[in-house]
Amino acid sequence: MHDYYQNGRSADPVIELSGLAQSAGAIVCAYVRCGRGSPHRKTFIGPGKLLEVAAAIRRRSATLVIFESQISPIQERNLERELNCRVIDRVRLVLDIFALRARTSEGKLQVELAQLQHLSTRLVRGWSHLERQRGGIGLRGPGETQLETDRRMLGQRMRTLRRQLDRVRSQRALRRHHRQRKPIPLVSLVGYTNAGKSSLFNRLTDSQVYVAGQLFATLDPTIRRLELPGFGPVLLSDTVGFIRELPHSLVEAFRATLEEVVASQLLIHVVDFSEPDYRERISEVEGVLDEIGALDIPRMTVFNKIDLTADHPDAINAASGLPAKLWLSAATGAGTELFQQALLQYLGGDRKVRRLRLPAGSGKFRARVYEWAEVRQEWLDGEGNWLLDVLMDDATAGRLDSLRQSEKDLVWMDQADKLCT
Numbered sequence: 001m002h003d004y005y006q007n008g009r010s011a012d013p014v015i016e017l018s019g020l021a022q023s024a025g026a027i028v029c030a031y032v033r034c035g036r037g038s039p040h041r042k043t044f045i046g047p048g049k050l051l052e053v054a055a056a057i058r059r060r061s062a063t064l065v066i067f068e069s070q071i072s073p074i075q076e077r078n079l080e081r082e083l084n085c086r087v088i089d090r091v092r093l094v095l096d097i098f099a100l101r102a103r104t105s106e107g108k109l110q111v112e113l114a115q116l117q118h119l120s121t122r123l124v125r126g127w128s129h130l131e132r133q134r135g136g137i138g139l140r141g142p143g144e145t146q147l148e149t150d151r152r153m154l155g156q157r158m159r160t161l162r163r164q165l166d167r168v169r170s171q172r173a174l175r176r177h178h179r180q181r182k183p184i185p186l187v188s189l190v191g192y193t194n195a196g197k198s199s200l201f202n203r204l205t206d207s208q209v210y211v212a213g214q215l216f217a218t219l220d221p222t223i224r225r226l227e228l229p230g231f232g233p234v235l236l237s238d239t240v241g242f243i244r245e246l247p248h249s250l251v252e253a254f255r256a257t258l259e260e261v262v263a264s265q266l267l268i269h270v271v272d273f274s275e276p277d278y279r280e281r282i283s284e285v286e287g288v289l290d291e292i293g294a295l296d297i298p299r300m301t302v303f304n305k306i307d308l309t310a311d312h313p314d315a316i317n318a319a320s321g322l323p324a325k326l327w328l329s330a331a332t333g334a335g336t337e338l339f340q341q342a343l344l345q346y347l348g349g350d351r352k353v354r355r356l357r358l359p360a361g362s363g364k365f366r367a368r369v370y371e372w373a374e375v376r377q378e379w380l381d382g383e384g385n386w387l388l389d390v391l392m393d394d395a396t397a398g399r400l401d402s403l404r405q406s407e408k409d410l411v412w413m414d415q416a417d418k419l420c421t
Helices: 014-023 047-060 073-083 090-101 105-120 146-181 197-205 248-253 255-262 278-291 336-348 363-372 394-403
Strands: 002-005 031-034 064-067 086-089 186-191 222-228 232-238 266-272 299-304 314-317 323-327 352-358 374-380 386-392 411-413
Touching: 014 031, 014 090, 031 047, 047 073, 064 090, 073 086, 086 090, 090 105, 105 146, 146 255, 186 197, 186 255, 186 278, 197 222, 197 232, 197 266, 197 299, 197 336, 222 336, 266 278, 266 336, 299 336, 314 336, 323 336, 352 363, 363 386, 363 394
Parallel strands: 002 031, 002 064, 064 086, 186 232, 186 266, 266 299, 299 323
Antiparallel strands: 222 232, 314 323, 352 386, 352 411, 374 386
C-alpha cells in the first residue's frame, strides 16, 4: 500500500515506488493518495485519510504500509499504533532492497552501516525492565534504560563497520594506485537505476553481469577491460544506479565504491530514453554526482533503449567538437559502433605511438616510461640500446623530456628509425 504526498513534483512517483516495492518482494494491493498542503505533525496524513488507509488495510488484508515521502520516527510509531500494521517509508524500502542485492562483503558492510544509521534515528522507545542494571554503594540509581543500551550497542557496531570500511577504502585506493601506474583510462557508467547500464556493460565487454528489468538489479560495482579499436585497453566500470532523493546515508556509506566514479577520466551518463520523465532523472543523477564531487569530470550522455522509442542511432557534438549526446540500444546493439567512436574521440586525443631509444644504463628512465605510458613493443638494437614503441600524448612526452639529464638519455625516433630530435 502506498501513500503519495504531493509536494509540487511534476512526475508521479507512485509508479517508481511500486517498482521499488516489487523489487523488494512486496505485492502491491492498493494505493492511497494524499493531497495535503503540509504533513500532519503526529501522523503525517490527516485523520480522514488515516481512516481511509485503515479501511484499505482491512479490505485487502495488508500487512505493510509504505509511505512515498520520508516520515519521522514519531510519525512512524503513531501510524503503527493507529493502523495496527507495520509502516515504513521510502528510505527504509530502498535500504531493504540494497540489503537484498548486496553480494560482496564490501557491499554488505556498506548496507549494514546505512541501515544502522537509519535505525539509530528510529529508537524512540525505552523500556523499564532494565531500569536498574547496576547496584551497590555509590552506584544506586536508575542505571541505563533499554533505549540507552540500544544506542550504545548501535554506536559500537557502527564504529566497527566504519573501521572495516576504512580498510576497504584503503585497499581500493591501493588498487587504484596500481591501475594508475599503468596508463589505462577508467570510464564509469553512471545513471538512474534500471537505465540499462549493465546491459550496455555486457554488450561492450562480453561480460555476464546480472541484468533484470527491476530497480537496483546491480549493486556491487564491476570493472572489466575493454579493447577499444585504434586506442588500446580501457577499464570500464559498471556502478550502482542512482535514484530520486537517494538517502544521504547511502551516499555516505557507499563513498568507498563511489570513489571509483570520482577517479574516472570519463563518465558515461546512461539515460532510459523511453521514460517520459527522463529529463528529471538526468537532474537527479547530476545532483548525486555533485554530492560526491564528480560533476566536473568530462561526461557524455548516452540515451539508451531507442528500440522502445523507434529512434535511430545518432550523435551530437558539443562546441568543443567532442560528442556530447549519443543515442543507442544496448539490447539490440544498435549504435554501439558510434559509442566506440565517441570513446576514441574522448580518450584518443593526441595519443600516438612514438619510438624511443634509451641507452643500456637508463634503467630508471625506462621504468618511468613504463609507469607513465603504454609500451606496445620493446627490443634491443645491435649496440645494446633499448628501442620502445610507446603510446603516449604530448603532455607525457614533455614530462619525459624534462627528466632526461642529457641528450643521450632519450632519443625520439619515428617508425622509420629516423631521429626526430
